[in-house]
Amino acid sequence: MTIPTLLLSPYRRLLTRLSRVPSPQLLHSSLPTLHPRDALPNSFGHHCSKRVLLSDGFRRTLCIRATLKDHTEGLSDKEQRFVDRLYMGLVQGQRACLAEAITLVESTHTRKKELAQVLLQRVLAHQRERELQNHGKPFTFRVGLSGPPGAGKSTFIECFGKMLTERGHRLSVLAVDPSSCTSGGSLLGDKTRMTELSRDMNAYIRPSPTSGTLGGVTRTTNEAIVLCEGGGYDIILIETVGVGQSEFAVADMVDMFVLLLPPAGGDELQGIKRGIIEMADLVVITKSDGDLVVPARRIQAEYVSALKLLRRRSEVWRPKVIRISARSGEGITEMWDIMREFQHRMLASGELAAKRQTQHKVWMWNLIQENVLEHFKTHPSIREQIPLMEREVLSGALSPGRAADLLLKAFKSRH
């Protein structure tokens, strides 16, 4: 099978453009035939490359971008129209299409998952196009925001978000709520928590329910970020409650990680894991107003000393500790200035682009890990043995290592 006809038009255009170059001329007799297996998928489409013979006798590698038409090959007309409609609506900034697209990526239905991937590839291609116009630099800012319950996250986001939209930004708030899968209710992302912002046409608030695993956080949140950016939102805030594991996953998908801490004693902050502080690019002591100014200053000083002991993660940025009050608005604009300074330094040094590239790799491996584990657990030859092995391990009849070996052996022998 040669490359699908649909792909030939961008290919031909490129060849024509190349042959217009006065010297060397492309020898049309040596037009290569591209095979779909030559296509290398990457984050923004499919690349095909072929060595071609030019009139000056040199061989050159011709690269074409086969903009994903092959991806959509297996879609029915109805599915194609559905993806087209969502994509067009999304890039035109229609909120309903963005909401529908996020629902699609959250779906666990096999076919819908496939459609979601087709849509995502198109959105990523669109984004990459915009990045190329921006000299290869990311044009959006992804911020992770974490803090213990009651730290003042929603009050802060309401105040901060309004300031951003007044300055002409379009803000998307994705709330990752690991509790929603166990309690059935949503702790974060509840619109009643940010009443004014949820009425703002330049803000989009959305809970990001997880499928109960960390991989669930990775998949749906990463994909929701891409869709929001495709929908024209330039600042993406990802909110988590800083008491679990999900913020570690979130730190792996953002440009900047901000930790909000209330001016409370050590006991109240015990739920905060040490590792989270190490990931913070900015520590913000909230509610620094009235009687709380004094404890806020004390906590600030404690964290300034604590951060000095941590290993530097960036060549161009040292984590800072500041105080704010969302109630009085004090410190909010200064905080934004600091965040912009961070973004500027990370962009200028190339660290931000490199970070995003690494995050794409982490994203892929997280998904592989999740899928492989799922495949293992649900495999017919394993599924029934798992409860038995677990019982044997619990009773001490089998060591965990031996049980794992037996299960893995059974799995491998069926492959």
Ligand SMILES: Nc1nc2c(ncn2[C@@H]2O[C@H](COP(=O)(O)OP(=O)(O)OP(=O)(O)O)[C@@H](O)[C@H]2O)c(=O)[nH]1
């Ligand atoms: N004094 C003062 N109180 C604040 C400030 N910001 C928030 N609060 C209060 O702190 C409490 C918790 O605020 P929230 O914004 O709901 O905190 P949260 O972190 O979103 O809490 P969860 O929804 O439980 O995660 C509320 O009673 C707020 O009124 C502030 O800047 N100053």
